[in-house]
Amino acid sequence: xxxxxxxxxxxxxxxxxxxxxxxxxxxxxxxxxxxxxxxxxxxxxxxxxxxxxxxxxxxxxxxxxxxxxxxxxxxxxxxxxxxxxxxxxxxxxxxxxxxxxxxxxxxxxxxxxxxxxxxxxxxxxxxxxxxxxxxxxxxxxxxxxxxxxxxxxxxxxxxxxxxxxxxxxxxxxxxxxxxxxxxxxxxxxxxxxxxxxxxxxxxxxxxxxxxxxxxxxxxxxxxxxxxxxxxxxxxxxxxxxxxxxxxxxxxxxxxxxxxxxxxxxxxxxxxxxxxxxxxxxxxxxxxxxxxxxxxxxxxxxxxx
Amino acid sequence: xxxxxxxxxxxxxxxxxxxxxxxxxxxxxxxxxxxxxxxxxxxxxxxxxxxxxxxxxxxxxxxxxxxxxxxxxxxxxxxxxxxxxxxxxxxxxxxxxxxxxxxxxxxxxxxxxxxxxxxxxxxxxxxxxxxxxxxxxxxxxxxxxxxxxxxxxxxxxxxxxxxxxxxxxxxxxxxxxxxxxxxxxxxxxxxxxxxxxxxxxxxxxxxxxxxxxxxxxxxxxxxxxxxxxxxxxxxxxxxxxxxxxxxxxxxxxxxxxxxxxxxxxxxxxxxxxxxxxxxxxxxxxxxxxxxxxxxxxxxxxxxx
Numbered sequence: 268x269x270x271x272x273x274x275x276x277x278x279x280x281x282x283x284x285x286x287x288x289x290x291x292x293x294x295x296x297x298x299x300x301x302x303x304x305x306x307x308x309x310x311x312x313x314x315x316x317x318x319x320x321x322x323x324x325x326x327x328x329x330x331x332x333x334x335x336x337x338x339x340x341x342x343x344x345x346x347x348x349x350x351x352x353x354x355x356x357x358x359x360x361x362x363x364x365x366x367x368x369x370x371x372x373x374x375x376x377x378x379x380x381x382x383x384x385x386x387x388x389x390x391x392x393x394x395x396x397x398x399x400x401x402x403x404x405x406x407x408x409x410x411x412x413x414x415x416x417x418x419x420x421x422x423x424x425x426x427x428x429x430x431x432x433x434x435x436x437x438x439x440x441x442x443x444x445x446x447x448x449x450x451x452x453x454x455x456x457x458x459x460x461x462x463x464x465x466x467x468x469x470x471x472x473x474x475x476x477x478x479x480x481x482x483x484x485x486x487x488x489x490x491x492x493x494x495x496x497x498x499x500x501x502x503x504x505x506x507x508x509x510x511x512x513x514x515x516x517x518x519x520x521x522x523x524x525x526x527x528x529x530x531x532x533x534x535x536x537x538x539x540x541x542x543x544x545x546x547x548x549x550x551x552x553x554x555x556x557x558x559x560x561x562x563x564x565x566x567x568x569x570x571x
Numbered sequence: 572x573x574x575x576x577x578x579x580x581x582x583x584x585x586x587x588x589x590x591x592x593x594x595x596x597x598x599x600x601x602x603x604x605x606x607x608x609x610x611x612x613x614x615x616x617x618x619x620x621x622x623x624x625x626x627x628x629x630x631x632x633x634x635x636x637x638x639x640x641x642x643x644x645x646x647x648x649x650x651x652x653x654x655x656x657x658x659x660x661x662x663x664x665x666x667x668x669x670x671x672x673x674x675x676x677x678x679x680x681x682x683x684x685x686x687x688x689x690x691x692x693x694x695x696x697x698x699x700x701x702x703x704x705x706x707x708x709x710x711x712x713x714x715x716x717x718x719x720x721x722x723x724x725x726x727x728x729x730x731x732x733x734x735x736x737x738x739x740x741x742x743x744x745x746x747x748x749x750x751x752x753x754x755x756x757x758x759x760x761x762x763x764x765x766x767x768x769x770x771x772x773x774x775x776x777x778x779x780x781x782x783x784x785x786x787x788x789x790x791x792x793x794x795x796x797x798x799x800x801x802x803x804x805x806x807x808x809x810x811x812x813x814x815x816x817x818x819x820x821x822x823x824x825x826x827x828x829x830x831x832x833x834x835x836x837x838x839x840x841x842x843x844x845x846x847x848x849x850x851x852x853x854x855x856x857x858x859x860x861x862x863x864x865x866x867x868x869x870x871x872x873x874x875x
Contacts, residue, residue, distance in 0.1 A: 307737035363686035382667035398724035409713035420702035
């Protein structure tokens with residue numbers, strides 16, 4: 268698959284994801300007779316819409332497509348994963364956390380609204396992700412909905428994303444450098460767990476065999492690690508325009524990254540090695556996996 | 572059922588809930604091979620353990636017991652509801668929200684730890700609630716696990732608790748008094764939705780008929796409304812020791828309450844009327860419902 272074909276596919280899926288998020292967060296889509304607090308819904312939309320390349324839902328959807336799955340339920344499930352990602356950005360940007368005033372080149376949620384609304388928008392988006400995942404409209408089989416809900420929760424909580432963010436904050440405060448193993452662990456939790464779940468969850472959605480599901484999980488784990496190193500390389504290279512946020516901030520605040528520890532050259536080599544590890548995990552699927560193979564190579568190449 | 576018998580039952584269930592939360596938040600109980608960020612787990616335990624009368628899990632458990640249900644899965648599901656309540660307290664107390672330094676007579680989470688950890692502990696506790704609810708250890712039937720997950724999410728999100736908190740913050744800022752209907756709506760979302768789900772969820776857990784489930788939902792709705800008015804009466808009466816937090820603060824910050832609008836006497840009458848409405852919703856269950864009847868009367872009487 269050429270780079271252009273991959274970019275077009277990524278953009279296509281991204282547009283579907285955007286439209287589905289827009290619908291899920293539309294004024295009539297939310298159930299119940301309760302009043303809709305307009306400001307909170309606006310903040311949830313601000314946090315969830317018009318954002319990023321939608322890598323997590325892309326992985327979820329393409330992993331399910333590998334097994335012939337497609338359709339609206341798949342888009343809903345993929346959007347649930349993206350909602351968790353978006354909530355985490357809104358909370359990570361808060362003054363008490365990473366204190367970032369910019370996100371994707373726009374004011375962060377607590378700047379566009381206010382701190383309380385940004386906290387609540389994150390809370391409500393996280394909550395809504397589980398609402399969407401557990402809903403019969405997402406998948407006909409309640410076993411699969413439960414497995415997906417459980418997997419999403421585990422990737423996002425104490426043993427996953429939230430735990431990784433805490434380890435990051437702890438490290439920043441302790442002011443002692445992390446070891447290579449500690450950085451790897453932190454990143455596997457903070458960003459890796461949800462990326463891994465995105466790929467594995469797509470296989471779960473498609474009711475893939477255990478072996479296939481494990482293969483997608485291995486792919487997602489390696490891709491997630493490559494993705495984080497690529498992000499750290501971008502940050503170190505200081506391309507402010509491409510990142511849409513203040514640059515070299517993480518390094519300046521003593522946040523351990525593998526780039527800081529290994530240097531740019533070795534970090535690039537590790538990133539490429541992990542991307543190939545991701546590709547190798549897909550060997551059993553042959554040609555069918557070309558989109559996911561391209562996704563792994565794209566992850567590595569975006570930081571050139 | 573005598574007041575003493577009811578108090579003993581409430582304490583018994585509370586002790587079971589405490590033990591189950593302690594186990595669910597134990598160092599070995601969380602799945603996966605990931606590192607456990609010790610500070611985050613400590614903060615989650617601080618937020619969830621040793622708290623309150625456990626009214627929500629009590630309602631959940633006693634509603635299920637009405638249909639002959641009991642056991643560890645029931646305790647797990649009830650604890651998931653309580654986790655959502657506890658997370659909301661930790662976030663509501665944050666400086667950007669209600670800015671409360673005390674909770675149940677102890678430092679609030681952001682005072683005992685720090686703001687970032689309090690935000691993350693709330694996030695992780697909310698996430699873990701859905702983990703517990705969707706887990707096969709909680710209920711054998713995945714349809715019921717999905718229904719409970721969905722119900723919990725809807726009671727807690729934009730159309731429920733989080734939305735109600737936003738309406739409360741909006742009202743505080745707007746500095747224009749809310750109407751009776753607006754206060755009722757706000758409270759039905761902010762505290763009512765989760766109390767209602769607690770009672771209705773117990774019936775869902777027990778796979779009760781739709782009619783029985785609706786009756787428990789009506790009970791929970793009326794009890795929730797009575798509970799909030801009783802809380803506002805306690806606040807207005809200024810019994811600092813009984814509340815464990817600064818008193819008359821809500822009123823001082825222009826937060827609309829029915830006590831402020833109607834006066835103490837009329838508020839007491841409305842509270843008692845709602846408690847009787849809750850009792851009446853249980854008529855179809857006869858003697859079997861004596862514990863839930865006592866719970867409705869207790870809710871009214873605690874504010875004397």
